[in-house]
Amino acid sequence: MLYSVTANAEYGDVVINNYSDDAGMRPVIFPHWFHRIRFRCKVCHADLGFKFKAGGNKINMLKIIDGEYCGACHNGEVAWSVENCILCHSAKPGTPTQVHESTISKLLTTAKKNKYKKNKPDVKKGGSKK
Numbered sequence: 001m002l003y004s005v006t007a008n009a010e011y012g013d014v015v016i017n018n019y020s021d022d023a024g025m026r027p028v029i030f031p032h033w034f035h036r037i038r039f040r041c042k043v044c045h046a047d048l049g050f051k052f053k054a055g056g057n058k059i060n061m062l063k064i065i066d067g068e069y070c071g072a073c074h075n076g077e078v079a080w081s082v083e084n085c086i087l088c089h090s091a092k093p094g095t096p097t098q099v100h101e102s103t104i105s106k107l108l109t110t111a112k113k114n115k116y117k118k119n120k121p122d123v124k125k126g127g128s129k130k
């Protein structure tokens with residue numbers, strides 16, 4: 001019993017799917033470790049009001065665009081902005097809300113993998129500058 005609850009959000013990924021599937025969006029993967037090494041717990045769990053529970057916050061896009069929750073940072077200033085839908089909505093459809101202790105890649109959709117894998121020959125060969 002104890003062992004079944006040891007998936008640890010501090011080191012894992014939180015899948016958030018209170019509304020996404022129903023709205024026809026892929027569920028959200030929140031990479032907790034990635035964030036927690038950059039910010040103190042307090043920033044999110046006190047100042048921004050994130051409850052310590054996977055799926056325990058009623059997050060929607062209106063709030064995010066209003067600067068609440070993820071939107072406090074994903075606003076094009078602290079971090080890339082909300083128009084990058086699939087960077088957040090990146091889980092396989094139907095993935096339930098959970099803390100997933102393994103690497104994010106197991107949860108990712110092929111769509112996102114493909115995005116990073118776009119090895120299409122580039123027109124400007126040789127120079128990889130952007």
Ligand code: HEC
Pocket residue numbers: 016017018019020021023025027028059060061062064070071074081082083084085086087088089
């Ligand atoms: C910074 C992360 C992030 C980005 C970027 C993002 N979302 Fe979301 N979105 C969330 C989170 C978190 C939820 C809550 C997920 C849940 O509970 O299912 C959510 C929920 C939703 C929902 C269901 C709730 C609602 O508001 O109706 C829809 C639809 C949605 N997003 C669409 C989009 C679209 C379209 C884009 C791109 C224009 C987008 N999202 C970009 C994080 C993000």
Ligand code: HEC
Pocket residue numbers: 009010014015016030032035036039040041042043044045050051052053054055056057058099
């Ligand atoms: C950038 C924001 C952010 C930071 C920093 C952060 N967290 Fe979280 N944390 C979250 C979010 C988002 C969730 C998931 C909430 C949800 O699903 O609605 C979460 C969930 C959790 C959970 C609940 C997981 C579960 O089992 O349900 C715990 C525990 C937690 N965080 C602990 C911490 C600790 C400890 C720190 C600092 C070492 C920390 N967090 C730093 C955003 C953050």
Ligand code: HEC
Pocket residue numbers: 028029030031034035038039043044048069070071072073074078079080087088
């Ligand atoms: C306290 C600020 C903060 C909050 C709150 C926050 N993020 Fe982030 N997030 C960042 C920063 C900074 C980055 C790195 C951006 C960059 O590399 O340009 C990032 C990156 C990400 C990445 C990409 C990780 C990677 O491997 O490159 C995802 C996915 C993400 N955030 C999702 C979310 C979701 C979903 C939420 C809300 C549940 C959220 N973030 C809330 C600051 C935040």
